[in-house]
Amino acid sequence: MRTAILVTMRRRYADLVRLAYLALDDGTTPPETVLATARRAVRHSARAGPGASYSHLRRRLTLELLTQPPHLRRPLLRRLLFEPAATAATPLRTILQRSSPHERLVYLLIRLEGLTSPEVAAELGEHLLVSAWDIDRTCADLDDRTDLDPAAQQAELQAFDPTLVRLRPPPSLPMTARIALVLAAVVLIASGSTAYERWRNAGRPGDPITVGDDRWNRHAVPSLDDWPTQGELRGDRALLRRAASAWRDDRRDPPLGRVSIMYAGTVDGVTIVVMHDTPGTRDSPMVAQYFERPLSRGVESIRRLGNDSGQLIMLGTTWRYLVPPWLSDLSVALPKAPTPAWHPIKVRDGVSDPLNWRWFNPDCQSYVVFRMRHKGTGSISQFASHNPEFATPLIWFRDPDPARDDTGFTGDPAQWTAIHALSCGAGIALAEAGDLRIGRLWSGSLPDKGGHASLISIDVSVPWGTPGMTALISDEGRLMADRGSTNGDYSASTDTLAGAVWWRSQKRWHLLATAGPGIASLKMVGELGNQEARRKGEATRLFVAGPPSRGRYPQAGGLPVVQIVVYEPDGDHAVISPN
Structure with missing residues (x-):
């Protein structure tokens, strides 16, 4: 009709x-x-x-x-x-x-x-x-x-x-008057457009926070709050308000405190805004990513950070990472390789070039390893996933000398073996971990022709105070036994660290316990009797032959109940379990 x-x-x-x-x-x-x-x-x-x-x-x-x-x-x-x-x-x-x-x-x-x-x-x-x-x-x-x-x-x-x-016919004005009128109209239109843009981008109460470019330079070790707002759209206040409002409307993980903008720009034809909240000291911060596409818009990923120091953040599924300005000289490698093959990655306006791989090996939890230089702490290493909602834990290796700080990957083959074991050997669930500190408690030959292996300690920063773990790994990065425990946590001293684990050879079970130079002795008590090992040189080691590998004890969970008492020189002691 x-x-x-x-x-x-x-x-x-x-x-x-x-x-x-x-x-x-x-x-x-x-x-x-x-x-x-x-x-x-x-x-x-x-x-x-x-x-x-x-x-x-x-x-x-x-x-x-x-x-x-x-x-x-x-x-x-x-x-x-x-x-x-x-x-x-x-x-x-x-x-x-x-x-x-x-x-x-x-x-x-x-x-x-x-x-x-x-x-x-x-x-x-x-x-x-x-x-x-x-x-x-x-x-x-x-x-x-x-x-x-x-x-x-x-x-x-x-x-x-x-x-x-x-x-209506134009008025009969001189040419100079006509030019003046045209110029006046152009100036009026331009000033009106400028005034509108200033009004549109003017700050309002409750607007998300934008951080200046030089704030991070004022601190020796910048934190997440010092992350400058980057991207060509960082001045678009209307876009930033839409992104912050969309996050506040999220029913599952709304932000705590003010919203701060980390990045606002166009990546591969898609408008992206990355922001974090400011929960204070009561909770760890969260990072949210807001997208605007021709047919959709909204917050598509929210991830809780392990700490407030700032980490690499993958932008959606673009295979690009958001990088803070205090990190430089980025290179990346696949952890599944027997030796690292580092590929340099360029960063422009806070966003890295896309990685060379379009899918990570699922056997290694879909993680890659980054090596870079930090402004305040030197060389650091970090796991990063293709999933923007997964954690990106930093990797620190405990230095045997307690007077020296922990470091990132330095090229030591044993360090790469530990990285391979953590990501590809199921040493730990990286998606749920905070920053990692890895120490080597012992390295040598196993009894009953078990080959060469290393006993490493694994500590996570989140939640704070989580008890440490031990893992026995081969020289190829294969996990050889169930994880045991240590007497420390993420912040424990290196020289007083001790760990124990059960290992099964073809003939029988073995209890392996070792400690750093700050431990005077290790004593085993329980169903296998009492045995003690005192410090010799720079380490204290206790190897005890257990029950046969066949028969009553098919799994580590059904082994005899034993405990390791760790004694310090001043008489203080701690108790750990190899289970």
Whole structure:
């Protein structure tokens, strides 16, 4: 129906406007105002009801003119820019202008539209008390005022075209004045646009925080709060407000405290905003990523950080990472390789180039290893996943000398073996871990021709105070036994660290316990009796042969109950279990 009305309007629009114009023209209103009002009445009649024929549209137009007489206004903009074509009023139009609105409408339906008196009476009778005799008398009265016959009157009315409107001619100004006006208009438009952008990007209460570029340089070891806002869209306040509002509306993990922007820009054709909250000391911060695509927008990943020092953050699934400015000289390697093959990665405006791999080996928990240089702590290493919601733990190797700080990967083959064991050998679930500290408690040959192996300690920073673990790994990075325990945690001293683990050879179970140079002795108590080992040189080691590997003890969980007592030189002691 709507399509049929539009087709009829396109064909007979000029006829409807002519009827409305002549019915509204009283001779005192400017022609452009009458024309604008007539066009508005025609549009309203087209939306008034069903019926797509010209007769239906004309009937609704006459009802519009009868029941809702349009207010004749003279719009300022139309008066300034437009004026009607110069058309002198004919005697017939002058006679119509001096008639009443109802007389004009009746006359036009008879002479212009060619209806009969009964048809006009039927069309107007619903809203106007008029008979066919009244209509004949009105037409006869108007006929007496003109010397034209009915056919000539109809021809003159149909020849009138009210839609002729043209632009008002420009004022006759000198060229210098015209140039000045054009320049003034350009300045006005530019200043208005600038003012709008300033208003749009002006700060408001509750806006997300943006951090300056030089704030991180003021601290020896920058934290997450010092991460500068990077990206070409960091000044788009409207975008930043949308991103922060979308995160606050998240029902599962809304932010705590103020929202701070880390990055806002376009990556691979997608608008991305990365932000973190500020929970204070009561909780670890969270990082959220907001995306705007042609068909979707919203927060797509939220991850809780293990600490507030800042970590590499993968942007969606772009294979690019967000990198803080205090990290430099990035290179990446796959942990599944027997030896590391480092690939340099460039960083531009806080975003790295995409990695060379499009999928990480699932056998290694879908993690890669980054090596980089930190402004305050030197060389560091870090696990990073292709899943932006997974943790990206830093990897620290405990230095045997307690006077020296822990380091990242230094090229030691034993360090790479430990990295391979943690990611590919199921040494620990990296997605749930905080920063890692790895120490080597012992390295040597296992009994019963078990080959060469290393006993390492594994400590996590989150939750703080989590007891340490031990893992026995081969030189290829294979986990050789269930994890045991240590007497320390993430912050424990290296020289007083001790650990124990059960290992099974082809013949029997063995208990392996070792400690650093700060331990005076290790003592085993429990179902296997009591045995003690005192410090020799720089280490204390206790190897105890257990029950046969076949028979009562098929698994480590069913082994005899034993405990290792760790004694320090001053008499303090701690108890650990190899299970």
